[in-house]
Amino acid sequence: MEQQPVTMSDVARAAGVSVTTVSYVLSGKRPVAPATTEAVQAAVARLGFRLNTVAQSLRTGRSSTAALIIPDIANPFYAELARGLQDALRRERLHVVICNTNADRAEELSYLDDVVRRRLDGVVITPQWLVTDDLDPLRAAGIPVVVSADTELSDLDVVRADSREAIDQAVAHLAERGHRRLGMVAGPTGTPNGDPRLALYRAAARRHGLALPADLVVRGKHTREAGAAALRRMMSRAQPPTAVVCVNDRSAIGVLEAAEDTGLRIPSDLALIGHDDIEVASLTRPRLSTIRYPAYEVGSTCGRLLLERLDGRVDPVEVALRTRFVPREST
Amino acid sequence: MEQQPVTMSDVARAAGVSVTTVSYVLSGKRPVAPATTEAVQAAVARLGFRLNTVAQSLRTGRSSTAALIIPDIANPFYAELARGLQDALRRERLHVVICNTNADRAEELSYLDDVVRRRLDGVVITPQWLVTDDLDPLRAAGIPVVVSADTELSDLDVVRADSREAIDQAVAHLAERGHRRLGMVAGPTGTPNGDPRLALYRAAARRHGLALPADLVVRGKHTREAGAAALRRMMSRAQPPTAVVCVNDRSAIGVLEAAEDTGLRIPSDLALIGHDDIEVASLTRPRLSTIRYPAYEVGSTCGRLLLERLDGRVDPVEVALRTRFVPREST
DNA sequence: ATGAAAGCGCTAACAC
DNA sequence: GTGTTAGCGCTTTCAT
Numbered sequence: 001m002e003q004q005p006v007t008m009s010d011v012a013r014a015a016g017v018s019v020t021t022v023s024y025v026l027s028g029k030r031p032v033a034p035a036t037t038e039a040v041q042a043a044v045a046r047l048g049f050r051l052n053t054v055a056q057s058l059r060t061g062r063s064s065t066a067a068l069i070i071p072d073i074a075n076p077f078y079a080e081l082a083r084g085l086q087d088a089l090r091r092e093r094l095h096v097v098i099c100n101t102n103a104d105r106a107e108e109l110s111y112l113d114d115v116v117r118r119r120l121d122g123v124v125i126t127p128q129w130l131v132t133d134d135l136d137p138l139r140a141a142g143i144p145v146v147v148s149a150d151t152e153l154s155d156l157d158v159v160r161a162d163s164r165e166a167i168d169q170a171v172a173h174l175a176e177r178g179h180r181r182l183g184m185v186a187g188p189t190g191t192p193n194g195d196p197r198l199a200l201y202r203a204a205a206r207r208h209g210l211a212l213p214a215d216l217v218v219r220g221k222h223t224r225e226a227g228a229a230a231l232r233r234m235m236s237r238a239q240p241p242t243a244v245v246c247v248n249d250r251s252a253i254g255v256l257e258a259a260e261d262t263g264l265r266i267p268s269d270l271a272l273i274g275h276d277d278i279e280v281a282s283l284t285r286p287r288l289s290t291i292r293y294p295a296y297e298v299g300s301t302c303g304r305l306l307l308e309r310l311d312g313r314v315d316p317v318e319v320a321l322r323t324r325f326v327p328r329e330s331t
Numbered sequence: 332m333e334q335q336p337v338t339m340s341d342v343a344r345a346a347g348v349s350v351t352t353v354s355y356v357l358s359g360k361r362p363v364a365p366a367t368t369e370a371v372q373a374a375v376a377r378l379g380f381r382l383n384t385v386a387q388s389l390r391t392g393r394s395s396t397a398a399l400i401i402p403d404i405a406n407p408f409y410a411e412l413a414r415g416l417q418d419a420l421r422r423e424r425l426h427v428v429i430c431n432t433n434a435d436r437a438e439e440l441s442y443l444d445d446v447v448r449r450r451l452d453g454v455v456i457t458p459q460w461l462v463t464d465d466l467d468p469l470r471a472a473g474i475p476v477v478v479s480a481d482t483e484l485s486d487l488d489v490v491r492a493d494s495r496e497a498i499d500q501a502v503a504h505l506a507e508r509g510h511r512r513l514g515m516v517a518g519p520t521g522t523p524n525g526d527p528r529l530a531l532y533r534a535a536a537r538r539h540g541l542a543l544p545a546d547l548v549v550r551g552k553h554t555r556e557a558g559a560a561a562l563r564r565m566m567s568r569a570q571p572p573t574a575v576v577c578v579n580d581r582s583a584i585g586v587l588e589a590a591e592d593t594g595l596r597i598p599s600d601l602a603l604i605g606h607d608d609i610e611v612a613s614l615t616r617p618r619l620s621t622i623r624y625p626a627y628e629v630g631s632t633c634g635r636l637l638l639e640r641l642d643g644r645v646d647p648v649e650v651a652l653r654t655r656f657v658p659r660e661s662t
Numbered sequence: 663a664t665g666a667a668a669g670c671g672c673t674a675a676c677a678c
Numbered sequence: 679g680t681g682t683t684a685g686c687g688c689t690t691t692c693a694t
Contacts, residue, residue: 018680018681018682021679024679030679032680033679036679059686060686061686
């Protein structure tokens with residue numbers, strides 16, 4: 001048998017006070033006589049009362065829940081990011097709902113809509129296809145948004161990677177080892193991480209005298225399968241690359257596997273560099289060289305910004321987290 | 332400037348009908364004249380109305396949100412499980428909040444409490460320290476719980492691994508290769524996965540004539556560090572093992588790394604078997620042999636059970652997912 | 663086919 | 679220091 005939940009007025013009755021007093025005992029937002037406090041607490045304990053957060057939310061307009069909108073929680077990068085975010089938001093007892101979009105624009109929009117309907121307190125999003133205007137409904141509703149992406153976004157809190165130096169080092173590293181033809185497994189066109197990273201690689205390649213020809217830039221999803229397919233495509237070119245850089249570690253792992261299958265040895269036949277340095281990257285053999293972008297820290301930084309914003313900060317903030325080139329056996 | 336949210340009575344006024352009608356147009360729970368429907372929909376669109384889910388929840392007592400209570404979303408096993416759960420719950424437009432407990436009992440309890448306060452619709456939990464009684468408040472509140480664990484639990488929906496055969500095969504495999512002394516990196520004592528698995532290994536070892544002495548059973552967390560420490564401890568025994576089985580893949584990876592550091596070659600000096608088969612397990616070199624327990628499927632099964640329960644099923648269901656021994660290079 | 667009105671359980675003026 | 683009361687925005691019963 002399912003019991004009636006105990007409400008605040010039950011507690012009030014049991015303690016011989018008004019609901020107001022019960023509310024204030026619980027919130028501490030106004031002084032209450034010690035004896036009263038005690039009586040209320042006793043009643044709360046005796047009846048097993050738990051405040052109904054839904055009613056509280058309706059009244060206050062705050063749900064103490066934030067949304068994290070990402071392509072896929074099963075991608076270790078986002079899982080680590082989620083962990084960082086949750087740890088940062090825990091102090092304020094904020095819950096986090098995870099929204100997996102599969103990098104699909106319709107899903108991204110649908111979750112944003114959900115956020116408004118549910119009056120969530122804030123959103124952290126790693127957008128794949130969204131444009132700034134898509135966030136208008138959130139602005140209108142006064143819901144803070146923190147974006148994690150490498151693109152320029154006006155008037156928003158942004159956490160992004162500053163990979164200029166790291167990419168330059170990586171390319172220099174390749175140049176030193178005699179590489180002259182670079183291939184890149186980039187993200188889908190128009191995606192907020194792929195394009196900026198590609199641009200950085202282009203610039204670095206130019207600086208260090210490497211070619212990065214258009215037919216060696218392969219677009220695709222951030223998956224192992226896409227990485228493997230990309231490599232096969234590159235190697236079928238008239239002039240295949242001697243070194244490949246990947247938009248993230250998952251695709252780099254795909255490249256690694258496809259290379260193995262083809263009998264290509266890494267790094268002797270092909271140098272390989274990933275991005276992100278998820279935990280797995282250190283487990284592959286040969287070890288994956290990578291541009292390290294610490295996911296946990298990205299998440300906790302997003303959380304910090306969100307909390308500040310909820311606390312009343314109004315000016316948008318942009319945080320650039322410096323990435324680091326981690327050479328390993330594979331270059 | 333933050334706008335006033337548009338409410339249902341705004342829509343009603345704009346459409347020249349009552350809120351009742353607006354509500355019914357939206358829910359479709361009673362017939363409405365086509366002309367009226369149209370007028371309402373037009374008003375909804377024109378004003379950009381979004382139903383306030385919080386108010387709806389307060390009224391109906393359902394929040395269309397479920398909680399997933401796990402030790403750590405950054406552990407790939409749980410991330411994959413989470414993905415499976417979310418995909419299963421998406422059809423019903425249920426949100427999932429992720430609760431990381433760090434395998435801490437107090438955190439587990441605190442999140443359960445949260446669930447009741449927030450009137451969440453259901454819980455999926457992979458308990459580490461909870462006992463059945465801890466779930467009483469949820470029963471009282473009529474909140475369905477689905478448990479993912481290998482322990483016996485009365486009167487609850489449970490998804491568990493049936494590893495009897497797989498473990499027997501794994502041990503037989505070791506026996507065939509001449510192993511006689513087995514070590515085990517088990518989970519913490521009293522934990523719902525470690526103990527049953529240990530018992531299965533004990534039984535299988537007995538059947539196949541392998542020793543699994545008490546001083547080669549090392550308890551610890553499900554982490555790489557714990558796995559590494561466990562191996563060092565085992566190897567310092569007077570009679571070290573020739574084969575090691577691990578309660579999960581993460582600890583197996585730790586063992587792998589510690590073995591490398593010690594100069595032990597796997598599998599020639601030491602055979603190694605993990606559990607779970609998270610994506611990473613296929614990336615290590617030597618490849619990790621493992622008892623495969625498909626996390627995604629665990630999650631989606633939990634989701635299915637939860638939905639059924641929300642739909643009115645009352646009898647508890649136990650689903651045993653058969654695991655499979657996947658021998659790879661490391662045994 | 664539609665509407666009036668009573669809450670769901672809380673918070674926070676505004677009294678006293 | 680404490681209480682009365684008016685909502686927050688919906689759903690749903692009961693009328694019409």
